[in-house]
Amino acid sequence: MALSSGTKLGPYEIQSPLGAGGMGEVYRARDTRLDRIVAIKILPSHLSADSDAKQRFDREARTISSLNHPNICTLFDVGHQDGTDYLVMEYLEGETLADRLRKGPLPLPQLYKVGMEVCDGLDRAHRSGVVHRDLKPGNIMLTKGGAKLMDFGLAKASVVGSAAASSLTVTLTTPAHSHPLTAEGTVVGTFQYMSPEQVEGKESDARSDIFALGAVLYEMATAKRAFEGKSAASAMAAILEREPAPISSITPAAPPSLDRLVKTCLAKDPDERWQTAHDVKLQLKHIADGSSISSAEALAAPRKKHKAVVPWTVAAVCAAVALAAIALGMTRKPETAQMLRLGIVPPEGMEFNVMGDNGGPATLSPDGKMVVFSARVPGHEAQLFVRSLDSTTARPLPGTEDGHFPFWSPDSRSVGFFAPDKMKRIDLDAGSPVSICDDAIARGGTWAPDGNIIAALSYNTGISVVSASGGPPTMITKFDPTKFSSHRWPQMLPDGKHFLYIAVNHTAPSSPDTAVYWASTDGKENHVVVNTLSSAVYADGYLLYERDQSLTAQPLDVEHGKLTGEPQTVRDNVQMDGALWRTNLSASNTGLLLYASGDATLRQPLTWYDRTGKALGTVNEGGSAQEVSLSPDGKRLAITDVNTVVASAWVYDLATKVKNRLSFADGVTRSPVWSPDGSKIAFTAAQQRGIAVKDSSGGAAAQRVLSAPDNSISAVNSWSPDGRYLMFQEGFGLNLHLAVIDLKGDHTPLRFGDPAIYNLWGQFSPDGRWVAYVAIVGSMPQVFVAPFPWTGEKWQVSPGYGIEPRWRGDGKELYFYDSTGIVAVPVDGSGKSFHVDNGTLLFPFSLPGLGDEYDVSRDGQRFIAVTQTGGSTQPLTLVQNWTEQLKKK
Numbered sequence: 060m061a062l063s064s065g066t067k068l069g070p071y072e073i074q075s076p077l078g079a080g081g082m083g084e085v086y087r088a089r090d091t092r093l094d095r096i097v098a099i100k101i102l103p104s105h106l107s108a109d110s111d112a113k114q115r116f117d118r119e120a121r122t123i124s125s126l127n128h129p130n131i132c133t134l135f136d137v138g139h140q141d142g143t144d145y146l147v148m149e150y151l152e153g154e155t156l157a158d159r160l161r162k163g164p165l166p167l168p169q170l171y172k173v174g175m176e177v178c179d180g181l182d183r184a185h186r187s188g189v190v191h192r193d194l195k196p197g198n199i200m201l202t203k204g205g206a207k208l209m210d211f212g213l214a215k216a217s218v219v220g221s222a223a224a225s226s227l228t229v230t231l232t233t234p235a236h237s238h239p240l241t242a243e244g245t246v247v248g249t250f251q252y253m254s255p256e257q258v259e260g261k262e263s264d265a266r267s268d269i270f271a272l273g274a275v276l277y278e279m280a281t282a283k284r285a286f287e288g289k290s291a292a293s294a295m296a297a298i299l300e301r302e303p304a305p306i307s308s309i310t311p312a313a314p315p316s317l318d319r320l321v322k323t324c325l326a327k328d329p330d331e332r333w334q335t336a337h338d339v340k341l342q343l344k345h346i347a348d349g350s351s352i353s354s355a356e357a358l359a360a361p362r363k364k365h366k367a368v369v370p371w372t373v374a375a376v377c378a379a380v381a382l383a384a385i386a387l388g389m390t391r392k393p394e395t396a397q398m399l400r401l402g403i404v405p406p407e408g409m410e411f412n413v414m415g416d417n418g419g420p421a422t423l424s425p426d427g428k429m430v431v432f433s434a435r436v437p438g439h440e441a442q443l444f445v446r447s448l449d450s451t452t453a454r455p456l457p458g459t460e461d462g463h464f465p466f467w468s469p470d471s472r473s474v475g476f477f478a479p480d481k482m483k484r485i486d487l488d489a490g491s492p493v494s495i496c497d498d499a500i501a502r503g504g505t506w507a508p509d510g511n512i513i514a515a516l517s518y519n520t521g522i523s524v525v526s527a528s529g530g531p532p533t534m535i536t537k538f539d540p541t542k543f544s545s546h547r548w549p550q551m552l553p554d555g556k557h558f559l560y561i562a563v564n565h566t567a568p569s570s571p572d573t574a575v576y577w578a579s580t581d582g583k584e585n586h587v588v589v590n591t592l593s594s595a596v597y598a599d600g601y602l603l604y605e606r607d608q609s610l611t612a613q614p615l616d617v618e619h620g621k622l623t624g625e626p627q628t629v630r631d632n633v634q635m636d637g638a639l640w641r642t643n644l645s646a647s648n649t650g651l652l653l654y655a656s657g658d659a660t661l662r663q664p665l666t667w668y669d670r671t672g673k674a675l676g677t678v679n680e681g682g683s684a685q686e687v688s689l690s691p692d693g694k695r696l697a698i699t700d701v702n703t704v705v706a707s708a709w710v711y712d713l714a715t716k717v718k719n720r721l722s723f724a725d726g727v728t729r730s731p732v733w734s735p736d737g738s739k740i741a742f743t744a745a746q747q748r749g750i751a752v753k754d755s756s757g758g759a760a761a762q763r764v765l766s767a768p769d770n771s772i773s774a775v776n777s778w779s780p781d782g783r784y785l786m787f788q789e790g791f792g793l794n795l796h797l798a799v800i801d802l803k804g805d806h807t808p809l810r811f812g813d814p815a816i817y818n819l820w821g822q823f824s825p826d827g828r829w830v831a832y833v834a835i836v837g838s839m840p841q842v843f844v845a846p847f848p849w850t851g852e853k854w855q856v857s858p859g860y861g862i863e864p865r866w867r868g869d870g871k872e873l874y875f876y877d878s879t880g881i882v883a884v885p886v887d888g889s890g891k892s893f894h895v896d897n898g899t900l901l902f903p904f905s906l907p908g909l910g911d912e913y914d915v916s917r918d919g920q921r922f923i924a925v926t927q928t929g930g931s932t933q934p935l936t937l938v939q940n941w942t943e944q945l946k947k948k
Contacts, residue, residue: 062086062101068145069138070858070895071099087150090135092858092884092897097135098151102144126187128491129458130180132200132209135859137837151207156279157196164282164310167317171347173199174276176206178340179490181272184211185265185336186493187529192263194271195252196278251286251294255327258295265336266329272339273324273332280317281309285325299327316346337489398943402934403446403653406453409434411935412441412463413643413655414636416500416685419443419463420643420655421935424471427649431456431465431474432935440905443476445487448937458491459483461905468506468527469551475512475527477501480840482514484527495529502547502639503594507580508555515547515560519747519770520791522546522560524580535582536560540770542572544727544746548594548641552617553648556580559602561594563640565727565746568592575604577620588620589613593635598646599942605635605642610654612945627945632656652941656933665696666926670883672902675921678713684925686730686774689914690737695755696923697721697731697740699910708742710755722753722761730774730910735782743787747772750787750800765800765808774910776821777830779847786811786821786830797821797832811849820863820911823847824870829888831856831864831873842875844886844893854893856884863906868917876913880904881922 061084066073070092077085077098088099127133136147156173159165165173177199184191191198193210200207250258254270257263277285285303288294306313306321320342326332333339403421405411412433413420419433419441428448435441443462446453456462462476462483473486477498485492495512504514511524513535521538525531536546542564549560557579564570571587575595578585589595593605602615606626610633614624634643634655643655665684667675678696686699686708696711708721708731722728727746734740737755744751744763747770753761764785765772773788773795784799789808797818798808812818817835824831830847833840842861845853856864861875861882873884880903885896906912906925913924 068099068101068140068143069136069855070897071097071138071145071147073099088147090147090858094897096150098148100146100148126184126189126211127494128180128183129204130176130206130208130491131183131211132207134837136841136855138855149207151200151202151209153200153202155197156199156201156206156275159201160196160278160282165279167280167312168347170276170279171343173201173206174279174343175340175347175490177208177272177275178336178343180206180208181268182336182340182489183491183493184208185268190263190265191268191271192257193252194268194275196275199275250291251284251288251298253295253298254329255299256329258298264329266332266334269324269332269334269336269339270326270329272336273321276317276321276324277303277306280306280313280321283309314346316342320346337486341488397940399939401937401939403430403937404934405432405434406444409436411655411933413634415638417441417461417463418636418639419465419476420636420641420645421653422465422467422645423647423651423653424467425469425648426471427647427651429471430645430653431467433463433465443474445474456485456487456492459485462492464501464503466504466506469508473506473527475504475506477504482512482516482525493529495527496525496532502545503549503641505549505551505558507551507558509580511580513549513551513558513580515545515549517791518547519545519773522549522558522578535580536562536576536578536585537582540748540768542570544770545640546576547639550594550596552577552597554617557584557617557620559588559595559597561591561640563592575602584620586620588615589622592637592640594641596642596644596646598652599650601942601945603629603642603644603646603652608635609633610642610644612942629941629944630654650940650942652938654936654938656936664926665698665923668902668904668922668924670901670920670922672880672904677926678711678923685912686910687912687914687923687925688731688733689916689923690733690755691735691917692737693916695737697733697742697755699729699731708740710740719757722751730776732775732778732785734778735780741775741778741785743772743775746770750775750785764802765806774819776819777823779823780825780827784823786823788819788821790817795819797830811847812845813851813853822864822866824866824888825868826870826888829870829893831866833862833864842873844873844888844895846893854895856886856895856898857882858898863911863913865913865915867915867919872919874901874915874919874922876904876906881913883919 062073064074070090071088072091074087074089077087084101086099088097090097132151133149134146138145189211191211198210200209252271252274254267257267274285286294286297288297306318307315323333412418412435421430421432423430429445431443431445433441434444440460443456443459443465444453445456459476462478465474465476467474473484475484480497481494482496482498483492483494498516500518502515502518504512506512510527512527513522513524516523516532521534521536523532524535538546543562544565546560546562549558551558557577559575559577561575562572564573571590574587574590576585577588589604591604595602595604597615600614601612603610603612609631610629611626612629613622613626616623636643645653665678665687669675684698688697694713697708698711699708708728709718710721711718721740729743731740731742739752740755741750741752748767749763750765750772751761751763771789773790775785775787777786783803784801786797786799788795789798790796795817797811799811800806800808812832819833821830821832828847829844831844834843839860840862842857842864843853843855856873857875857877860878863876865874870888873886875882881901882898883901884898887894913922915922
């Protein structure tokens with residue numbers, strides 16, 4: 060049933076229809092909260108009962124939510140109302156490529172540009188394990204911002220689907236005459252872009268999309284379809300049996316290299332095609348730049364078997380080079396390598412961002428030719444930059460805003476890094492990053508030569524391995540919470556079979572278990588190398604590690620993971636980030652060492668802001684706060700100071716500026732939360748092994764109210780206004796759930812929230828009737844409100860991304876962080892139902908998003924938030940032939 064103008068689906072008001080397919084209808088709508096136009100795709104009510112159709116619709120939502128890329132249409136929201144399921148997507152202004160091609164072929168420069176953008180989007184999908192299976196001009200939108208791929212209806216490669224299956228994926232349907240073939244109103248134009256294996260009903264993969272991409276490029280160049288037919292059967296026969304006419308015979312201006320490129324895409328055998336969309340993009344770029352395709356083919360051609368002459372030829376060349384080197388060496392006098400020290404400064408007007416949870420310490424590429432680092436304009440969001448060491452300038456890496464802890468691929472052509480909730484990779488010659496897997500406050504990664512990444516995906520778990528192409532991670536270190544609180548900062552060793560990492564015990568830093576370990580990638584070998592409080596780096600036969608507050612080098616037997624020889628001091632002022640247990644140090648495979656100098660002091664003071672974002676003053680100027688909780692009377696702050704190896708909760712008096720540590724007996728203490736009367740504070744104790752309560756003024760010892768030997772209590776969130784309940788988060792990584800304990804009962808935890816999805820950041824309303832919390836929906840955190848106790852009802856507050864909800868003192872306004880700033884939403888929970896009004900962005904701001912980094916005064920007029928500082932304009936030190944100093948000692 061068609062929706063009429065003015066119909067409401069949640070906060071979205073239908074304006075007009077945009078199109079329809081056999082199993083989907085698309086409407087233009089207005090998001091009444093943010094006053095923006097969106098596209099809404101619905102699964103009609105008569106199909107909601109169809110389990111197959113419902114499954115496909117849900118799969119599309121999950122698929123699109125995993126594909127965040129500028130050349131892919133963005134999913135904003137999902138919903139269900141009155142038996143109707145719907146997706147809320149980016150409204151694209153422009154025209155489809157199909158509509159454009161009715162006017163004739165694209166000019167070659169535009170063809171190359173659009174083609175490369177389509178390749179970027181397709182490559183992003185393929186790296187996420189998604190095969191489009193319906194790529195055609197009608198599913199490519201041309202906008203001012205570039206080409207956008209639409210209609211990802213199937214989340215994995217499968218056999219040929221029915222026409223109905225593909226029609227479900229229509230987002231913005233083009234006029235009927237722009238579709239290749241129709242029969243009884245059902246779109247079957249997909250057949251003219253299907254690969255031979257799809258037509259034959261065989262298993263398809265990403266190379267099937269490469270075939271469709273070739274057909275699209277052909278049509279862009281000629282305005283004619285590569286495979287025509289008066290019926291589906293004749294079109295399929297053309298795909299299986301015939302080759303299209305050469306592009307140059309239709310468009311004489313097209314270069315022969317474009318013909319060869321498209322012909323390779325359209326090879327009948329998948330093994331003979333270009334193997335990735337990225338390959339196709341590189342070829343298009345070479346053609347656009349006027350380069351010869353033949354030279355590129357040697358680098359990026361489809362994988363084929365080579366004749367035996369190739370390795371012999373390489374061997375002959377290598378032998379000749381070796382002989383020449385030997386001859387040259389015989390004629391020269393032996394020379395001692397010269398050690399050089401150089402300074403590397405940040406880009407003009409910026410500072411290095413090297414410290415803390417969102418730091419991006421400078422990292423040398425394995426080949427010693429480049430360095431990647433994080434930098435920012437003071438007070439603004441940081442971004443990753445890459446600089447060639449033979450250049451004086453650095454270039455930003457697109458899409459790496461808020462990227463941290465970068466690491467290189469073994470071939471020095473790609474960079475891995477961590478975003479707030481994803482581990483990602485970016486190829487230096489590609490346009491945008493792609494996601495590999497989820498992370499939660501990660502602690503470093505290293506890229507193995509076999510194509511896997513070894514990473515600490517969370518700050519409180521072990522080390523995992525995951526394919527660099529994406530997929531589920533697998534834990535490879537045994538994480539015993541009775542001995543360790545974290546495994547982190549892995550580094551691959553030259554044999555490709557072993558890696559180093561540091562295991563730490565926050566509660567007992569001097570424990571013999573706190574050490575650098577040597578482990579095998581198969582998880583079978585693991586032992587201590589050296590006890591230290593900071594990460595270690597292997598370079599040029601030496602283990603570089605912190606000893607007596609100095610950087611020390613000692614020979615390491617990589618094969619057995621044993622130190623040999625005597626330790627030697629390298630430097631005394633190499634920066635140690637004590638809060639993260641890491642040394643800001645990097646080394647290449649070519650004798651280069653790069654480090655930051657100076658004290659490891661991360662400053663993250665707190666700043667007061669009014670509702671317009673005007674700064675009103677700073678609190679805790681020299682400290683490093685991460686979690687902030689304002690007392691009920693507004694006179695004190697409870698904070699977590701993270702500038703030590705043992706993070707601890709403190710109480711700060713805003714009038715006297717006196718700061719007192721909350722507890723000295725519970726090891727790591729975090730996430731302090733005030734009782735309603737301000738007399739007590741609850742916090743996580745002993746590195747997340749329990750919840751303790753203590754008088755906020757000090758005095759008596761803390762009382763443990765809940766214990767969890769497995770370190771599963773990630774944070775205390777909120778104290779109910781009647782003083783009876785404590786709400787907290789439990790779980791590991793992103794696998795988090797909310798629970799409450801009854802302080803007047805037996806303290807047995809009871810779950811709060813939908814058990815099928817992850818929930819966190821729960822906040823009791825001032826009257827105790829409601830809880831504002833964050834639910835992870837399709838990998839996106841969003842703010843909801845639900846009754847307390849949990850009934851299953853809930854109301855969405857944030858239209859999309861939203862974290863860290865907070866209530867105004869009277870319960871009539873909610874605040875959250877939407878990744879750009881602080882948003883205020885008028886709400887009304889006075890009745891049996893909860894009412895949510897339109898939200899307003901109060902002021903732009905950047906928060907790390909790692910915990911409770913802001914709070915609001917009871918009247919909602921002032922906000923206190925973590926201010927991201929800690930940047931440095933001090934040059935980094937680059938040392939060439941650094942081992943020469945060891946030989947002189």
